[in-house]
Amino acid sequence: MERTLFNRDGDAVAYIYEDSHVYGINGRHLGWIINDMIFNHDGERIGFTTNSCSVPAAKEPTKTEKYHRDEIMPRWAAPALPNLKFNSADQDFEEFLKDGQIVKFDKQNSLKSN
Numbered sequence: 001m002e003r004t005l006f007n008r009d010g011d012a013v014a015y016i017y018e019d020s021h022v023y024g025i026n027g028r029h030l031g032w033i034i035n036d037m038i039f040n041h042d043g044e045r046i047g048f049t050t051n052s053c054s055v056p057a058a059k060e061p062t063k064t065e066k067y068h069r070d071e072i073m074p075r076w077a078a079p080a081l082p083n084l085k086f087n088s089a090d091q092d093f094e095e096f097l098k099d100g101q102i103v104k105f106d107k108q109n110s111l112k113s114n
Helices: 093-098
Strands: 003-006 012-017 021-024 029-034 037-039 045-048 103-105 111-113
Touching: 012 093, 029 093, 045 093
Parallel strands: none
Antiparallel strands: 003 012, 012 021, 021 029, 029 037, 037 045, 103 111
16 A cells, blocks of 8 residues: 655645655655665654654644545665665754655746655
């Protein structure tokens, strides 16, 4: 079962594939989810679930409406799983997920991240 990840604006940006791979909607392999922790391609921890967060989690803010997920693009080949590290990535999770967004053109022909 695929689980979809949404950004703060309610846009679908990524999904979990085969219970361990994190793919962007654009087909790009973003990382892995292992024991409720998300790791990037460098093996650094970049995201957590409330089950695995190393500090007390604050109450989640009210979520925005979730929008329809764009058609998933063909998946890129997953790289080899790197040695997993204990340290956290410098990049924040929202920036990490932006790599999975589909870029669209708006009516004025300028790029727009969805």
